[in-house]
Amino acid sequence: MTLKNKVLGVGAVIAFSVFSTAFAGAENSLVGTWRVVSATVEREGNRSNAYGPNPHGWLVFTPELTFVEVLTDPRVPAFRSNVRGEGTDEENRAAMAGSIGFFGRYTVNQNGEFTGNTVEGSTFPNWVGAVRTQDDLQLKVDGDRMVENFRRPDGTKVHIVFERVR
Template identity: 80%
Template sequence: MTLKISVLTVGAIMALSVCTAAFSAMKSPLVGTWKMVSATIERQGTRSDAYGPNPHGWLVFTEELTFVEVLTDPRVPAFRSNARGEGTDEENRAAMAGSIGFFGRYTVDQNGEFTGNTVEGSTFPNWVGATRTQDDLQLKVDGNRMVENFQRPDGTKVHIIWERVK
């Protein structure tokens, strides 16, 4: 028996896949804007604040399966110069160590649960093109709270608690 698949059938299957992913994102508990409540890192058994005791951060998931995340330590001092490209080495180091911004695309399963993401742009160039799966990044939503657990390639564990912005 020979199986014949028409171009129309393949097109319909592809359209159904796209619609299923879009539908999953629309009903996904991830969709929306989230504010960082706390962020800690654990490195070699030592736990510390990732972005200071009162971190600032936003994470936005869209229905179109895109995301943007910006995390900052509000204690980082302002640059002496108002020109962004004219910071001293010390100012630039503090800004880089105390913040990160990145964006890209994310994936969900048929239930709208997070399955991974790909970073398309980042203030830390080494992350551009990185793909993260549930093996190293987990997001769990419980009502208006979300817990993020991320393990960096060096073994450092990051734990962030988010609250949905109403």
């Protein structure tokens, strides 16, 4: 083992120890599976349902600090073709406008509260690589309820309410 590898190994142990200590006594409040209850957007004072009046979707946070979020509007009609890549322009537009799916990594503070995330993959390619901090994305957990507030770059406000799945 080279000196460089020994130093890197010691650094990893120190980083792990600091990370583990930061969570001693503080439970990560996000861990679990959450079901969407409501989702609205507000643009220029106009408020509307983001994924229809009865949105479907889940948000999953793992203890390993990874997440996946999928939101859909159940009113989006099925494609005429059963082949995913063969939708018409109209079908593709409806599917894109009525759904979003993305995944990545997230961070929490010493109290186990959300502090930010990084999107590693998304059905909306422009989000890949996006780093969100509490300046534009807030997640607040209160028991079995979580509220997500997100401000898009164009100023549109997104408000989503989730409930913990048992």
